Amino acid sequence: MAALTMYPENERLAGDSRVAFNLYVISAIALFVLMMLLGLTMRMGQATWLSVPPDLFYRLLSMHGAGMVGTAALATTAVMWFFLRKYVHLHLWAFVTNYVMFMLGALCIIFAIFIDGYGALWTFLYPLPVHGMGLWSANAAALFMLGYLLLGVGMLVFYLDAAAAIIKVHGNLGRALGLQWLFGGTIDPDHPKTVVASTMVIIANVLGILAGAVVLVMSLVNIFYPEMALNALLAKTLIYWFGHMYINATIYMGVIAVYELLPRYSGRPYPITRPFLWSWALSTLFVIIVFPHHLLMDFAVPRWFAVTGQVVSYSAGFPVFLVTMYGALTNIYRSNMRWTMPSRLMILSMFGWAAGIWPAILDGTIRINLMMHNTQWVPGHFHFYLLLGVLPMVLALMFHVIGQRGDAPPNTAADRLGFPIYLIGGLVFVLAFLDAGHLSVARRMATHLPEWTGTDKVGSIGAMLVVLAMLYFAVRITVGLLKAPARGTADDGTANTAG
Amino acid sequence: MITQNVVWTIALAGMGLIALGFMHVIRQAGKPADETAVRKAAHTSNVLRRWLFGALLVIFVGGVYATLHRFPIAPQHAPLDIQQVVDVTGQQWSWQITPSTVHAGSPVEFRVTSKDVNHGFAIYAPDGRIAAQTQAMPGFTNKLVHTFTQPGTYRVMCLEYCGLGHAPMTSEFTVVAASGD
Numbered sequence: 276m277a278a279l280t281m282y283p284e285n286e287r288l289a290g291d292s293r294v295a296f297n298l299y300v301i302s303a304i305a306l307f308v309l310m311m312l313l314g315l316t317m318r319m320g321q322a323t324w325l326s327v328p329p330d331l332f333y334r335l336l337s338m339h340g341a342g343m344v345g346t347a348a349l350a351t352t353a354v355m356w357f358f359l360r361k362y363v364h365l366h367l368w369a370f371v372t373n374y375v376m377f378m379l380g381a382l383c384i385i386f387a388i389f390i391d392g393y394g395a396l397w398t399f400l401y402p403l404p405v406h407g408m409g410l411w412s413a414n415a416a417a418l419f420m421l422g423y424l425l426l427g428v429g430m431l432v433f434y435l436d437a438a439a440a441i442i443k444v445h446g447n448l449g450r451a452l453g454l455q456w457l458f459g460g461t462i463d464p465d466h467p468k469t470v471v472a473s474t475m476v477i478i479a480n481v482l483g484i485l486a487g488a489v490v491l492v493m494s495l496v497n498i499f500y501p502e503m504a505l506n507a508l509l510a511k512t513l514i515y516w517f518g519h520m521y522i523n524a525t526i527y528m529g530v531i532a533v534y535e536l537l538p539r540y541s542g543r544p545y546p547i548t549r550p551f552l553w554s555w556a557l558s559t560l561f562v563i564i565v566f567p568h569h570l571l572m573d574f575a576v577p578r579w580f581a582v583t584g585q586v587v588s589y590s591a592g593f594p595v596f597l598v599t600m601y602g603a604l605t606n607i608y609r610s611n612m613r614w615t616m617p618s619r620l621m622i623l624s625m626f627g628w629a630a631g632i633w634p635a636i637l638d639g640t641i642r643i644n645l646m647m648h649n650t651q652w653v654p655g656h657f658h659f660y661l662l663l664g665v666l667p668m669v670l671a672l673m674f675h676v677i678g679q680r681g682d683a684p685p686n687t688a689a690d691r692l693g694f695p696i697y698l699i700g701g702l703v704f705v706l707a708f709l710d711a712g713h714l715s716v717a718r719r720m721a722t723h724l725p726e727w728t729g730t731d732k733v734g735s736i737g738a739m740l741v742v743l744a745m746l747y748f749a750v751r752i753t754v755g756l757l758k759a760p761a762r763g764t765a766d767d768g769t770a771n772t773a774g
Numbered sequence: 775m776i777t778q779n780v781v782w783t784i785a786l787a788g789m790g791l792i793a794l795g796f797m798h799v800i801r802q803a804g805k806p807a808d809e810t811a812v813r814k815a816a817h818t819s820n821v822l823r824r825w826l827f828g829a830l831l832v833i834f835v836g837g838v839y840a841t842l843h844r845f846p847i848a849p850q851h852a853p854l855d856i857q858q859v860v861d862v863t864g865q866q867w868s869w870q871i872t873p874s875t876v877h878a879g880s881p882v883e884f885r886v887t888s889k890d891v892n893h894g895f896a897i898y899a900p901d902g903r904i905a906a907q908t909q910a911m912p913g914f915t916n917k918l919v920h921t922f923t924q925p926g927t928y929r930v931m932c933l934e935y936c937g938l939g940h941a942p943m944t945s946e947f948t949v950v951a952a953s954g955d
Contacts, residue, residue: 346823402891403892406890408866571918572907574916575911584841589834589837590834592834597830601823607817609815610807613804628791634788641845643777709785714778
């Protein structure tokens, strides 16, 4: 098993790799801040603290949704690339192609929304994109979808390059997942968790992106040839199959940072085990077949389909609670941990994921979905594990990297202040959403009933705190990344000494 | 008992337990441990993991049975023997609900569809909470069966984003006391 080194030589970022990584990270963090500002604007509009006309609100909502999902994918792709390149040979051109395609796609999406007025949200639910009722044109919808296609193609290029590289080393994707050790045999202790997680993401998200491509092309054909109508239920099924896997892939790419970095900060090995392999094998299956929980209120779907959505939603909790969360907590228990920004953020991410999945599982219950579907319970649970789960995973890697480039470990007084502001703001923000869901406040509405604005106001205050902390993180990370490494050698620092 | 309150309580309890577990470990994380303590902690951890697995399994089986042994959605592909039928059609941005008065105490079958885009047919009880909902999808008719227990004016809101007029897309219907009450 590899020794625990804080900054190993094979993670060194130099030359073009460093430029590419910095481009990803700085773009992602700037986009996160911008998208958060849009979110804050919408929450303040609902709270009646700002006047946000409905047409603008739905454009902001479309931009916020597409922007956040896309940015989360961009940032976590950087996490996966950063660690996976140690174990397999990734081509830098594939990583850069994904970035270029992302930016081209983002330009299409921004143009479609802010110039052409597109406002059918990130889910482009058929046939809304062609029913703009004067708010947007069919061309705007087509441009938005073209943007998605560009994003998807870029991501596919990166995944296919990664898949080829993994197969070259491990023979096939099954062996990379560690399936050969599920029922016995001696597990290779050096088999990288990063390879296991990356393989899972590639399998699931390539399927998801292909499903997305199919429905995007179908929708584009319908835009230009309206007589070729689609089956609305089939279109919705494909959209949610794509959307669910695409956003879930960000969690599974982001958590690679925790697997790689946590043992360095705890000073304790984090070995690969059979439960870990079972967990990832099952998660691969679950993430592919769990999407029917998005269609529980579409009663036309077969009963077995809805039941699958509920039962698999419940099952998906097992790997998260028993392996990922429990493994991380066991790793740090009485480890003489000295807390710095990366370690704080990693543990926060584990909490955000585990706690956020709980209301998500509840909502995956058909009987409960009858009351909670499309209320603010939904943004409550997904913001929980994105804002307090995925984003801290990404930030942990960012702070880790700038820790090498600064003169001191990432644990300044401002860091120590920024972290609780982010944590408290995030908790207030997501709990306000969940409370609103429990009060039956509808999601995705520009204007709220007077009795709904209480939770809007609390949520807005939480969002302000999050934005404040995130602004600081953005500046800190950008400045840190642009600095040259302060230390002479890449592997300076041993595990659990950064504090 | 309001379902949403029960769900909220379960959610808070679950998230609170997870938070307590994290706080305990975080407090312990800063302490050193010698070899013996590490071995003991690893043993305890394995025992606890088994208990956690057992607890999750009980919740899983119990939850699935409790919520699915009587399937909460009416059969969609066979005729329902229900006397009160309400036809509901959504279109940007209004509802057509016929008839607009039903009786409490016996089931009502809402046949919900859409003329244009996807809408969400959500019934808000007089206390402001959602009583039931289904999607209104073009090309499909969803049958939502609900028995009202309280007479009053029920508000209908659209819960699936459908464009500029989504928020004001509301309507109402009346539930009167059961015949003979």
